[in-house]
Amino acid sequence: MKVACLTGGGDCPGLNAVIRGLVRTVANxxxxTIGLLEGWRGAIEGNFIPLDPMQTDEILPLGGTILGSSRTNPYKNEGLVQKIVDTFHSLKLDALVAIGxxxxxxxxxxxxxxxxxPTIGCPKTIDNDLSATDFTFGFDTCLNTVMDAVDKLRTTAESHRRVMVVEVMGRHAGWITCFAGIACAADAIMVPEEEVDMAKICETLKARRAAGKKYGMVLVSEGAQLKGQDFITKDAEKDDFGHIKLGGIxxxxxxxxxKETGIETRDVTLGHLQRGxxxxxxxxxxxxxxxxxxxRLAIKKDWGKMVALRGLHIVAVPLAEAVGTMRTLYPEFLDEAGEFLK
Amino acid sequence: MKVACLTGGGDCPGLNAVIRGLVRTVANxxxxTIGLLEGWRGAIEGNFIPLDPMQTDEILPLGGTILGSSRTNPYKNEGLVQKIVDTFHSLKLDALVAIGxxxxxxxxxxxxxxxxxPTIGCPKTIDNDLSATDFTFGFDTCLNTVMDAVDKLRTTAESHRRVMVVEVMGRHAGWITCFAGIACAADAIMVPEEEVDMAKICETLKARRAAGKKYGMVLVSEGAQLKGQDFITKDAEKDDFGHIKLGGIxxxxxxxxxKETGIETRDVTLGHLQRGxxxxxxxxxxxxxxxxxxxRLAIKKDWGKMVALRGLHIVAVPLAEAVGTMRTLYPEFLDEAGEFLK
Amino acid sequence: MKVACLTGGGDCPGLNAVIRGLVRTVANxxxxTIGLLEGWRGAIEGNFIPLDPMQTDEILPLGGTILGSSRTNPYKNEGLVQKIVDTFHSLKLDALVAIGxxxxxxxxxxxxxxxxxPTIGCPKTIDNDLSATDFTFGFDTCLNTVMDAVDKLRTTAESHRRVMVVEVMGRHAGWITCFAGIACAADAIMVPEEEVDMAKICETLKARRAAGKKYGMVLVSEGAQLKGQDFITKDAEKDDFGHIKLGGIxxxxxxxxxKETGIETRDVTLGHLQRGxxxxxxxxxxxxxxxxxxxRLAIKKDWGKMVALRGLHIVAVPLAEAVGTMRTLYPEFLDEAGEFLK
Amino acid sequence: MKVACLTGGGDCPGLNAVIRGLVRTVANxxxxTIGLLEGWRGAIEGNFIPLDPMQTDEILPLGGTILGSSRTNPYKNEGLVQKIVDTFHSLKLDALVAIGxxxxxxxxxxxxxxxxxPTIGCPKTIDNDLSATDFTFGFDTCLNTVMDAVDKLRTTAESHRRVMVVEVMGRHAGWITCFAGIACAADAIMVPEEEVDMAKICETLKARRAAGKKYGMVLVSEGAQLKGQDFITKDAEKDDFGHIKLGGIxxxxxxxxxKETGIETRDVTLGHLQRGxxxxxxxxxxxxxxxxxxxRLAIKKDWGKMVALRGLHIVAVPLAEAVGTMRTLYPEFLDEAGEFLK
Structure with missing residues (x-):
């Protein structure tokens, strides 16, 4: 059996672990297994590297993906899909595992x-916003990166009696912000799922300062949207979703x-650090x-499925059901985080 | 409502997070909430500290427990249980949350x-071997500590072409060894759940060396038991379970x-680092x-329950059902780890 | 003997170590020792906390300063200096140690x-640009923070075949950029000491890409200045030193x-993370x-001196000689870093 | 010019940095440059790999040595030295850089x-006990590893009100123990340079407990020697230097x-972690x-020298003067550490 795999879209920590697990299992x-390079581009161009079962032990600790990635989508250009089919046959493949x-x-x-x-899918999003799986790999590493950053920022914020605003990833879902907010003892979080009431947040920060807390820590999703226009300058650009243009919130x-609290405030945007x-x-x-x-799905010739985490177990779900729906943050988690935001 | 909490048994990372979550929720x-000091000893002696909701933000990043811990069990000495009851009344408590x-x-x-x-339980074991919850806090930090240590050991092992044996926690269950073994690309793992066949492991290590792998990495639970006596010196002490005496495996x-492979081999025992x-x-x-x-259970006056993780959710289970059964490693995980041990 | 200490200016890791060392030595x-709060402001207002020799053991691992800091300069407002003198006498101080x-x-x-x-100085700058001491504390932690960040960014840059630009601290001196550039295997560094030739850097990056290196890593001081105007949009604001306005380079x-290389490029600004x-x-x-x-200087009543690192030793130099001169990067280090930038 | 390099003896972090710096400079x-494999063994057997200037960027973050190491000493077996000379000529080498x-x-x-x-030396010892250089690479990484470990152990020690004894490297010199002791706020350190007075240390620990400190932290060099015999069981093995046999102190x-203080006490031996x-x-x-x-020495054909750190500068010293003398800890540092041990 000859299996090809590829990694597509934004990279995240854990991609090499998937590759290693796949390669070793197929070898056993x-x-x-071969690795197509740079996502679907490698499938289109037939560009690949062989993957050795024992050597893949060495890639487990590495971030990113040894196969490279791209956002190439063959369905956006006529003829590219057929090239993938051609590559599949010319390389005499039996299965194609897409991680993305x-x-x-x-x-x-x-x-x-x-x-x-005969395709098989493996879910990947650092944002944890895929609907068919409990958690996606990369999310946990990202949370730890945000947490370590905020732990570093806490002492400098306290030394200067400042509020520190930390912008984290999450265009349409607040998983990172909410979980990191809990893990970092944030005084306020702002997620895309709820319109942000800046007046209320400023009140909370002032109240805590008055009660003796010498610093404040605020986590904001890049896709958070502020309520009303009172606080916002008129030139705020918005994207197609009506959100304030990303990369500046x-x-x-x-x-x-x-301005509203009179407390010296600084901000940090963690950006690409969160993927690394x-x-x-x-x-x-x-x-x-x-x-x-x-x-194992490949070996069983169980095609059109995606592997997914459910509780403690890895299960297989139909690819067709798994894609197309973004999973926003469950209210349960916002409710729990809310205990610390009052 | 006045709630007391205490932390008992071996400490692990995350205890202060529980305390903070409890204190803030009760305050909301x-x-x-007050904190009884050093486990059940504090309940017996009525020794406690008040817990301030806002100040507990600062304890979230701290390892261990700000309340201290002990292995005091009031049921082992006559009269001590009554003292706990007396403390409960004299302190005018409404609930007692035991974390342990x-x-x-x-x-x-x-x-x-x-x-x-009116007691409520919160499960704590770094070994992840409690039966009523999917995962226990502390376990994940421990895995990362072991992983970081093995990542450090890998380069020194490779530089000297050595096998490195790392002894990790787990007297009766191999959760840490198995999960860390996967996370560390171990060449062999030894868990209490399966008798260890040293001859087979030595064969694997020799085969990999012959195939060009310049080092070996072996993870062994402190409670692993070796099969047969061929390899074992006669003076090996055993504990009541027939295991080789801990702290030396x-x-x-x-x-x-x-001796069996002729490959230079060194060992490291991570010990208490894993709790920190x-x-x-x-x-x-x-x-x-x-x-x-x-x-929230306390507020609802829902007594005799333990909080537990099931999938993505926190649920309540009767304390009486939750205790008394150790959870050993599920065969599913050993089977998965086995893909890398062949 | 009663000694007061204070910490002024931007915080950095190691301030609490100084405080601990001072408090214990004086106690011995x-x-x-007492700690004046928030820099010179505490000296002006007579606001302080006592410092216990044994408890200061616990502050050693903490970033920032337990005393708080400010940029208050008494010489900028009439009458404030006299208030410091008054505080000195009313608190019956014998010595004042200023860390800043x-x-x-x-x-x-x-x-x-x-x-x-009777003042004594202790040098503090995360930028390592004080002239009378070999290294300042905080600089090493900062380098490790930058290095860890770049190590994280390397795999994501490689996965996406990108150039990654990392903006680090250094308004007028390139110590952080140069040392971190060496520690991070940067392909290019840009420091305030040398006008940056973007054309040359773009050539280097293109040449390395052509030679097979799949990503690029560029470190730039916040105070770096670009040569000529060919590449710069006309609206670039400049500060009083003629540098492009900070926080955007x-x-x-x-x-x-x-634009010049055609290689996808992203940037990250580490900002306040570097102080934490x-x-x-x-x-x-x-x-x-x-x-x-x-x-020890206080005990010897050796006033008007600053402690400084020279080689392996701590020496005392006159305060008057130590201040007023910024130390830019020695050409020797730029020359060494240059081996990797060709 | 064709240069060979090799790495000998125990590995430590930074060896790959040396290799990279050398390879790039020679290429410039x-x-x-070629790399002889596994120390002098590679020189004897003519076993080597080529070293590419650009690819060595990737080895900078790696611990250990990509060349492998060994303790092979050609002067201990007749004929081996001549083989090195033969290898030198058959590989047409112009210079040999020995890192060890x-x-x-x-x-x-x-x-x-x-x-x-035409040999050139580069000093390497994780123990920092070479006489001709201020600091050796690897020492700083080791200190951070010990510090991180002790920071982890502190909270578990405090939770259980224990003394924690941490055994660190240092057979004949206490650099690691003394510097880490300062960095970790140790309550006691034991170095090979001074006979250890256990009675005095136990007194200190008891006094601090009595004063309210809930835990103790003790760092001991593997080569520390205890004073007198009162506390030591008679079966303590000693090595040729009269030290208690290593690996158990x-x-x-x-x-x-x-036994002496009545305080529960645990120990951890960091062992090989410190090299990784x-x-x-x-x-x-x-x-x-x-x-x-x-x-640069190779390019200048300046043979028989060793590179060394002096203050901020790298200098060259004759190899003959640099070897043969172990550098024990300067009294100045013990004196400074002593401020915290009273």
Whole structure:
């Protein structure tokens, strides 16, 4: 059996764990695995590297993906899909494992539906916003990166009696902000799921200062949207979703807080740091398990499925059901985080 | 409402997160929380500190427990249980939240059963071997500590072409060893759940060396038991379970490997390091959520229950059902780890 | 003997180590130490806390300063200097240890010169740009923070075949950029000491890409100045030193690189992260030693001096000579870094 | 110009930084560098790999040495030295850079003296006990590893009100113990340079407990020697230096403390962890600079020298003068550490 795998979309820690788990499992059953380079681009161009089972031990601790990634979507350009089918046959492949987010998995789903290509999906999003799996790898490493950053910022904020605003990833879902907010003892969080009431947040920060807390810590999703226009300068650009243009919400929020509370306020945007680094133990284990089970699906010739985490177990769900729906933060978690925001 | 909490047994990262979650939730409902010092000893002696909701923000990143801990079990000495009942009344308590392992929770369960004391339990074991919850806090931090240590050891092992044996916690269950083994790309793991076949492990290590891998990494639970006696010196002490006396299995295994394979072998025992450190994001979130839900049980006057993680949710289970059964490693995980041990 | 200490200016890791070293040394000779709060403001207002020798053990691992800081300079407002003199006498102080940068130490120097106040200085700048000492504490922790960040960014840059531009601290001196550039295997560094030739840097990045390197890593000081105007949009604001306005050079450089090389480029500004965190071993040792020797100067009544690192030793230099001169990067280090930038 | 390099003796973080610095510098002057494998063994057997200047960027963050190491000393077996000379000529080498400790450098010195081989030395010892250089790379990373471990152990020690004894490296010199002791706020340190007075240490620990400190932290060099025999069981093995046999002093000290003070005491031996891990910024910079200057010596054909750190500068000293003398801890540092041990 000859299996190809590829990694698509934004990278995150744990991709190499999936690759290792897959390669070893396929090898244990007498098969071989190759890696297509730079997402669907490698599938289109037939560009690949062989993957050795024993050497992949060395990639487990590495962040990112040794295969490279891209946002190439073959369904956006005529003729590219056929090239993938051609590559599949010319390389004499038996299976194609696509590791990626909604976009990458959507292609795998359609290739299975339209061309009966034996595809298998593995979910990847650092934002944890895929609907068919409890958690996605990369999310835990990201939380630890945010937490370590905020732990560093806490002492400097306290030394200068400041409020510190930290902008984290999350365009449409607040998983990172909410979980990191709990883990960092944030005084306020702002997520895309709820319109942000800056007046209320400023009140909370002033009340805590008055009660003796010498610093404040605020976490804001890049996709958070502020309520009303009172606090917002008129030139705030908005994207197609009506959100304030990304990549600046942190600075904007900091300015509002400083102006409204009179407390010196600074902001930090963690940006690409959040995608980097060696995967946490949780992500190494989760990624590895998903890779193993993707391999086992291939061996069983169980096509058109995606591996997913449910409770303690890895299960298989139809790709067609898994893609297309973004999962926003469950109210349960916002409710829990709310205990600390009053 | 006046709630007391205590932490019992071996400490682990995340205890302070539970305390913070509990204190804040109780405060949000108008109640107050005090902390009994050093486990059940504080309940016996009436020794406590007040816990301020806002100040507990500062304890979230701290390892261990600000309340101190002990292994005091009031049921082992006549009269001590009555002292706890007396403390409960003299301090005018409405609820008692016990955060601990099987031993600590067993006391809480019996106090509820025998004295109708309004107790609530919160599970704690770094070994992840409690039966009523998916994961226990502290376990994830421990895995990251082991992983970081093994990542450090890998380069020195490779530089000297050595096998490195790392002894980790786990007297009767191999959760840490198995999960860390996956996260660390171990060449072999040894868990209490399976008799260890040293001959087979030595064969694997020799085969990998022959195939070009320049080093070996072996993880062994402190409670692992070696099969047969061929490799074991006759003076090996055993404990009541027939296991080789703890605190030395790593050194013993290293000596066997060096002798049988001819490969230079060293060992490291991580010991108390595994209990220490600032909790990981996962453990801060899990601990906090358990603390919140313990507080909510108290507010609802839902006694004799333990908070537990099931999938994504925190649920309440009867204390009486939760204690008394150790949870050993599920075969599913050993099977998955097995893909890398062939 | 009663000694007061204060911390002024931007905080950095290691301040608490100095405080601990000072407090313990003074205590060992029978004296006591108090901490004035929030820099010179505390000296003006007589606002202080007592400092216990044994409890200060617990502050050693903490970033920032337990005393708080401010940029208050008494020489900028009439009457404030006299208030400091009054505080000195009303608190019955025998010595005043000022821990801070050029501004803070300048005040200490003038108080000694003009009022014969028995002051002692301890140098602090995360930028390592004080002239009378080999290294300042905080600098090493900062380098490790930058290094950890860049290590995280490397894998995501490689996965996406990007150039990553990282903006680090350094308004007028490139110590952080140069040392971190060496420690991070940067492909290019931009420091305030040398006008930056963007055309040359873009050529280097293109050449390396052509030679097979899949990503690029560029470190830029916040105070770097770009040569010529070819690459710079006309609206670039400049500060009084003719530098492009701070807090944006990284983004600007990234845009130029992307435009000129055609390689996808992203930027990250580390900002306040660089001041935070638990001090590294180097900074804990250096800070502690400086604190000890400041205490010993006080005991010897050797006033108007600053403690400084020279080679392996802590020495005392006159405050008047130590302040007023910024130390830019030695050409020797730029020359060494240059081996990797060709 | 064709340069060979090798790494000998115990590995430590920063070796790859030296290799990178050397390779790039030689390449910048038109030369090439090869790496002899596993210390002098590679020189004897002519076993080597080519070293590419650009690819060595990737090895900078790696612990250990990509060349492997061994303790092979050609002067201990007749005929081996001649084989090195033969390898030198058959590989058409122009220079040989030996990176190692006293043993490795001693061979390089004798090869230059006896055979006029153009050798250059680079000092390496994690113990910081080489006499001709201010600091050796690896030492700083080791200190941070010990510090991180002790920071982890502090909270578990405090939770259980224990004394924790941590055994660290240092057979004949106490640099690691003393510097880490300062960085970790140890209550006691035990170094090989001073006979240890256990009675006095137990008194200190009891006094601090009585004064309210809830835990104790003790750092002991593996080569520390205890004074007198009162506390020591008669079966204590001693090595040739009269020291208690290594690899057990921590446990022994912990037992004495527990018995004499009545305080529960545990011990951890950090062992090989201390050699591992990605090098700290300090060690990456120091290693890189030494590698650059070793390359520059080769280009200048300045043979028989060793590169060394003096203050801020890298200098060259004759190999013959640099080897043969172990550098024990300067009394100045013990004196400074002593401020915290009273």
């Amino acid at each position: 059953h007498g098969g071989e 987010g909604d976009d990458t998995l959507g292609v795998a789903s359609k290739l299975y539906r339209d061309y009966k290509l 942190g600075t904007r929020v900091a300015k509002i807080i400083e 680094g060696s995967p946490s133990a949780y992500d190494r284990v989760l990624g590895t398990r998903l890779g193993i089970h993707a391999g | 409902h108008g109640g107050e 392992g099987d031993d600590t929770l067993g006391v809480a369960s019996k106090l509820y059963r025998d004295y109708k004391l 790593g050194t013993r295994v290293a000596k066997i490997i060096e 450190g600032s909790p990981s994001a996962y453990d801060r979130v899990l601990g906090t959520r358990l603390g919140i839900h313990a507080g | 000779h029978g004296g006591e 940068g050029d501004d803070t130490l300048g005040v200490a120097s003038k108080l000694y010169r003009d009022y014969k106040l 990284g983004t600007r450089v990234a845009k130029i690189i992307e 965190g638990s001090p590294s071993a180097y900074d804990r040792v250096l800070g502690t030693r400086l604190g000890i020797h400041a205490g | 002057h038109g030369g090439e 400790g006293d043993d490795t450098l001693g061979v390089a010195s004798k090869l230059y003296r006896d055979y006029k081989l 921590g446990t022994r000290v912990a037992k004495i403390i527990e 891990g990605s090098p700290s910024a300090y060690d990456r910079v120091l290693g890189t600079r030494l590698g650059i200057h070793a390359g």
